[in-house]
Amino acid sequence: MEKIDLHMHSHHSDDADLPVDDLIARCRANGIGVLAVTDHNSAASVPEAARHHGNGLTVISGIEIDCTVEGTNFHLLGYGYTPGDDFARVHRNFNALQASLVPEKLAKLRALGFLLDEDELARLAGDRLPQEEQMGEAILNDDRNRDHALLLPYRSGGARADMPLINFYWDFFGRGKPCYVPVTYPAMSEMIALIRDHGGLPVVAHIGANIKDDYERTLGAMLDAGVAGIEVFSSYHAPELTQRLYDFAASRNAHVTCGSDFHGRNKPKIEVGQCSYSASQYAAVRRFVDAVA
Incomplete structure (x- = not known):
């Protein structure tokens, strides 16, 4: 087949x-x-x-x-x-909605004690909207967060290190998780x-x-x-x-x-x-x- x-x-x-x-x-x-x-x-x-x-x-x-x-x-x-x-209208409306949520997502991450360089996040995102996985990547790669207990599972050998970026998304931004931001789509x-x-x-x-x-x-x-x-x-x-x-x-x-x-x-x-x-x-x-x- x-x-x-x-x-x-x-x-x-x-x-x-x-x-x-x-x-x-x-x-x-x-x-x-x-x-x-x-x-x-x-x-x-x-x-x-x-x-x-x-x-x-x-x-x-x-x-x-x-x-x-x-x-x-x-x-x-x-x-x-x-x-x-x-x-094309679906795409424009989705991007506008997502862009409006980025500041709240970043605030929730910082409330957990994560340090995040927004210039680095912008570099990772390029010409696209920053995604939760890129937020996770910027946080995990920031040496200031090296010993943060909440991040240890995503580092080499950790329980969530097999797919650290998408696991970060699910664990922090999934429904009911600490950085979840309610949103209503069409x-x-x-x-x-x-x-x-x-x-x-x-x-x-x-x-x-x-x-x-x-x-x-x-x-x-x-x-x-x-x-x-x-x-x-x-x-x-x-x-x-x-x-x-x-x-x-x-x-x-x-x-x-x-x-x-x-x-x-x-x-x-x-x-x-x-x-x-x-x-x-x-x-x-x-x-x-x-x-x-």
């Missing part, structure tokens, strides 16, 4: 680093025959990725949009859509309509990373609202959850997709094409590909 990866990020996502051409070269080297680049709230990669379509490679347009349902934030993947001004119903109005199919991403129970009720409501599929095979899903989601998707006649959520250096343990499925499950993913390719 050729590999399929429908969830990965290029440098058009503020928290990823590979240019589109390099990302797709990496996919070819890893035996991936079907892919979608799904940058955060941005359709900028679509024309760049489309140039690689053909010669044994199927490239599907993709995006990953932050949205809110019942006070909880989720990620909605869009596939097979035609980019337009509406998607309603998922609006983003479902946006994707469908542009000829695409919406799929809910890695739900196991967003909630820890009540999957069937939550997904059922999303499907009723117009979501077409579920990202069943994900680097965030343990085998038991994967099977549970697969069975639920089958019971609702929903599409099934797979994705690694590759980012690059922020998530060094996640590689493109990092999904496991049986032959019959692979066939279900192929049916989705045929629907949007």
